[in-house]
Amino acid sequence: MSKILKYPLLLLRNFFVIFCHFFSCDLHGLEEGPADTAVLTRDQGLSYYRCMQTIRRMELKADQLYKQKIIRGFCHLYDGQEACAAGIEAGIERTDHVITAYRAHAFTYTRGVSVREILAELTGRQGGVAKGKGGSMHMYAPHFYGGNGIVGAQVPLGAGIALACQYQGNGQICVALYGDGAANQGQLFETYNMAALWKLPCVFVCENNRYGMGTSVERAAASTDYYKRGDFIPGLRVDGMDVLCVREATKFAADHCRSGKGPILMELQTYRYHGHSMSDPGVSYRTREEVQEVRSKNDPISLLKERMLSNNMASAEELKEIDGEIRKEVDDAAQFATSDPEPPLDDLCKYIYHNSPPVQVRGTNPWAKLQSVSSS
16 A cells, blocks of 8 residues: 555655645644644645735735724734634634634634625625624624634633534534633633533634733743643644644644544644734834844745745746735725725614514614503
8 A cells, every 4th residue: 555655645746746844743631743744735835825915915904994094993913823824724624613812804714704895894884794893803704703802702602612513413623712811711711621521522722922912921821831721631732833834733633623532722823913902012012123033034924935935836926926916806805995885874783683673672772763562
């Protein structure tokens, strides 16, 4: 059998397939982790590049629109962490489930929502994915249960989704993401307990971008080994700036859950370029030099680009052409997001109930005419 497999692999090299080495994982409660090599095809590389570059451009456009006061309210950007979203999506099935926190634009995109709908949602227009009424933290898609504004609250919800998968026996899993700041929430440990007890098919993912809301992980946590926090739940820690690392670790974690072994915890070591939110300049608790060093030495898009160029998987001109296409797509989406009408006042209380009209309760709907419901 080994001889049969050997030659097709060699032939694949002629079709732009390379074997990429990445850093080994740190393991907790596991005898073996993901393989220390990964295969990247040309089509995969171009797909991951386009995905991450689109997320980067989209977030930079959101930053611009916010500073122009076209986007208002809360807005948490994802630039710098693109390899996490792209790698996780590449490691699971489209029928699997994802739930995350308020830094949700990237996963909304990877789950199938267009840049146009995302930016329109950010500007509060009726063409947005939630018809302009959800905003930055409340976007949804099939098998995607949104960003969630309450810190850490999506984690028990994710366990509930995993319980539904287990109950239905559909072989699906749930990926529940949270940040290093939310990792100290008590509800996470309650969820770990239930998930381990019931062997739920849930991948808990800590996106450790090194800073909570203005506080470094060292100042907020007695233990920064987030992948060990599950105690009786096995864990692994990987480089969250390398899309291939994230993809292979996610595949391993997903297989672990699907095999009936219960939950697993995955820590992705990543970095955010912007502040915690748009109200945070991001340089009061870290230096500009630190941010610039990460950008220059460990940027997820640049790492993939250099890997593809050095292995002749794509040309600089080809990638530049993709950049141009993405720039036009994002610019067109921004134009739509600033010209599409806002939802009318009559729509403000629509879509609250799934399949029945709202019950008239006095005082809850200021646009409804009050009327007597007495039996007399």
